[in-house]
Amino acid sequence: MPDPMLPDLWRLSATETAAMIRDGRLTALAATEAALARMEAVNPQLNAVVESLAEEALERAGALDAAQAAGKPPGPLQGVPVTIKVNVDQAGHATTNGVAGYREIVAPDDAPVVANLLRAGAVVIGRTNTPEFSFRADTDNPLYGRTRNPWGDHISPGGSSGGAGAAVMAGIGALGHGNDIGGSLRFPAAANGAVTVKPGLGRVPAYNPSQKAERGILAQAMSVQGVLARSAADLALAMPALIAPDPRDPFHVPLPWAGPRLERPLRVAFTRDCFGFALHPEVSAALDAAAQALSAAGYEVEEATPPAMPDAARVGYRALLGETKALLSGEFARHGSPAFLALFEEYFRQYPPFEGAELLSAMAQRTAFARDWALFQERYPLTLTPFMAQPFFAPDRDLEGAEGMIEALGSALWSFAMNFMGLPAGNVPARLADLPQGPQPIGVQIVGRRWREDLVVEALMAIEAQIGPMAPHLWARMG
Numbered sequence: 189m190p191d192p193m194l195p196d197l198w199r200l201s202a203t204e205t206a207a208m209i210r211d212g213r214l215t216a217l218a219a220t221e222a223a224l225a226r227m228e229a230v231n232p233q234l235n236a237v238v239e240s241l242a243e244e245a246l247e248r249a250g251a252l253d254a255a256q257a258a259g260k261p262p263g264p265l266q267g268v269p270v271t272i273k274v275n276v277d278q279a280g281h282a283t284t285n286g287v288a289g290y291r292e293i294v295a296p297d298d299a300p301v302v303a304n305l306l307r308a309g310a311v312v313i314g315r316t317n318t319p320e321f322s323f324r325a326d327t328d329n330p331l332y333g334r335t336r337n338p339w340g341d342h343i344s345p346g347g348s349s350g351g352a353g354a355a356v357m358a359g360i361g362a363l364g365h366g367n368d369i370g371g372s373l374r375f376p377a378a379a380n381g382a383v384t385v386k387p388g389l390g391r392v393p394a395y396n397p398s399q400k401a402e403r404g405i406l407a408q409a410m411s412v413q414g415v416l417a418r419s420a421a422d423l424a425l426a427m428p429a430l431i432a433p434d435p436r437d438p439f440h441v442p443l444p445w446a447g448p449r450l451e452r453p454l455r456v457a458f459t460r461d462c463f464g465f466a467l468h469p470e471v472s473a474a475l476d477a478a479a480q481a482l483s484a485a486g487y488e489v490e491e492a493t494p495p496a497m498p499d500a501a502r503v504g505y506r507a508l509l510g511e512t513k514a515l516l517s518g519e520f521a522r523h524g525s526p527a528f529l530a531l532f533e534e535y536f537r538q539y540p541p542f543e544g545a546e547l548l549s550a551m552a553q554r555t556a557f558a559r560d561w562a563l564f565q566e567r568y569p570l571t572l573t574p575f576m577a578q579p580f581f582a583p584d585r586d587l588e589g590a591e592g593m594i595e596a597l598g599s600a601l602w603s604f605a606m607n608f609m610g611l612p613a614g615n616v617p618a619r620l621a622d623l624p625q626g627p628q629p630i631g632v633q634i635v636g637r638r639w640r641e642d643l644v645v646e647a648l649m650a651i652e653a654q655i656g657p658m659a660p661h662l663w664a665r666m667g
Contacts, residue, residue: 197222199663202268202362202422206309209256209267216256216267220249220311223269227314227360230338230666236345236355237271237314238332239281245269245313252309263309264429269361270310273352275322276365276413277396278302278315286318286329286348289523293398300393300434301365301413308429313361316351320528321520322367323512325375325596326586327351330525334583337379338662342625344583346379348372349416353380356416357662363426367394369411370508371603374633377615379580381629381658382416385423385644388636389610392430393437404511406551408439410504410607418659420616420648427641446642450569454643456482456634457492457568465577465599474619474630478572481618481654482647487570494571494635495560496609501601502539503557504608507550510541531586534593558609562638570647571635573602575615579628602633612636614644616651617658627665629658 197219200208208214224242231237249267256262272278275285277295279302284290298306305312317335319327327350328334337345338358345354349366353376356364366373368386377384392413403411415426428445458479460467479489513536520532542550565571577599586596606613613636617629632651636644 198226198359200362201419202265202417203419203425205268205362206264206266206425210262214267216249216252216311217246219267220245220269220313223313223361230358231360234336234338234354234358235333236316236335236351236358237360238274238317238351239315241312241314245311249311252311263307264425265305266309268310268363269313270305270363270365271314271316271352271355271361272302272312272365273318273349273367274315275318276301276367277398278312281315283396283398284331285322286320286331287523288331291331295396295398297397299396300437301430303434304430304432305365307432310363316349316355316364318348318351320524322348322372324348324531324586325371325600326583328584338666339380339628340626342582343379343580343628344585346376346580349376350379352416353377353382356418357382357659358666359663362417363422364416365413366416367411367413368607369407370505370607371600373414373416374575374603374613374615377416378575378629378631381617381662382418383420383423383614383616383648383652384414384416385427385612385614385641385648386606387412387414387641388612388638390439390441391612391639391641393434393440395434395436404515406508406511409610410508419657420645420652423645424649427645441639443639447640453486453488454570455568456487456489456647457494457564457571458489459492459494459571459573461493461497462574462577462599463498463601467574468578470579470619470621470623470630471574471577474632475572475574477655478616478618478632478651481651482572484654485650487647487650489572492568495564496557497605498601500557500608501605503550503553505604506539506542507547507608509535509539510543510547510550513541514543527587534590538590538593538598554608561609561611565637569637569640569643573633573635575602575631575633576600579621579623579630606635611638612641612644614648616648618651618655620658620661
């Protein structure tokens with residue numbers, strides 16, 4: 189039984205929860221009950237979880253406890269409460285992707301990322317919100333409504349994994365599954381003060397058993413599965429489980445989590461370049477704090493100019509929009525809301541999609557950009573960059589014409605580029621800004637060598653060790 193002197197169990201990290209369950213100081217059932225109680229308390233105001241799985245979560249937690257008592261070795265995520273985003277298949281549940289027309293698409297089986305979490309001992313307590321088709325950096329849709337940021341209504345929760353980011357930071361589960369095709373893990377991390385790593389190409393197996401057709405080649409190359417957490421150590425715990433192979437993804441890269449040890453100290457390239465967008469003083473201060481934290485941890489931080497930027501971002505985004513227009517326009521027209529369709533018209537106006545031979549040429553350029561970075565990363569295995577040039581934007585900023593869209597999406601060049609090139613990139617809060625509209629976390633990005641997510645997470649842990657996590661500040665504000 190849990191120690192009555194413990195703090196509220198929902199506050200525990202995934203690492204703490206799993207360790208306490210393994211050594212018998214906590215049960216999976218108690219951890220699950222605490223997470224569900226927290227969800228009942230705060231989710232009505234946030235609308236982060238749009239499908240509660242309380243009944244099956246309690247049943248699974250009890251079964252995990254019984255199996256452990258009978259001698260079955262516990263998994264690395266034993267009893268850890270997690271959430272799953274509604275755009276990924278979970279057996280017996282609708283994969284709505286935030287679209288009303290998809291309410292009847294019930295998954296026949298678990299996606300690989302869900303199967304890997306369950307195999308590691310996690311307990312799924314609910315499914316989290318996403319914008320329509322998971323194609324916004326904000327989270328709202330006609331099916332479930334708006335997700336609110338637990339820091340307050342002055343900040344969007346981000347997207348498309350906005351429900352996951354808001355949930356995990358509010359204490360609804362220690363880990364929140366999400367995915368990222370242009371920033372959909374890192375936007376919510378930056379908005380809510382969470383920590384995440386966008387895995388590189390092929391690192392986490394992906395497939396939705398409910399799908400009717402294969403995704404476009406750029407979507408396959410740029411979209412990845414991952415988790416949001418409250419601490420970087422939880423990424424180090426969870427990611428080795430997520431990368432377990434699954435034969436349904438024939439292009440999964442079967443490498444161990446930790447790569448070969450590199451000569452120390454590791455060099456970190458440091459850049460403030462925002463490519464014509466004004467760098468806000470609070471973002472600059474967050475970058476300074478992260479650089480200082482890395483230096484204090486023994487990294488060799490040097491100002492440097494990474495290659496292929498901003499072209500890798502701009503070419504990649506217009507190429508993805510070209511593929512999206514060619515393959516998904518009909519689906520959008522059938523099922524998208526008027527607001528969503530108007531938004532996509534604005535996307536296409538501001539960032540004209542590549543088509544035909546121009547699209548093929550852009551896709552070919554991807555290799556040149558990635559090669560330039562591979563050569564740069566011979567000297568600098570890690571790169572510290574801004575994520576957004578300004579503090580995170582307000583809800584619906586991307587709907588406010590060209591100016592709003594450019595602030596919300598056009599400035600996210602450091603985000604798009606990493607998806608296009610398939611490089612791992614993590615986001616960690618490095619400052620809590622006291623702004624006129626209210627307090628909000630400021631995240632920075634760490635980019636790593638291909639298939640070296642372990643190096644990225646180590647750097648995130650080093651920054652967090654110096655600066656501290658954001659969750660205690662948020663919980664004090666929530667009361």
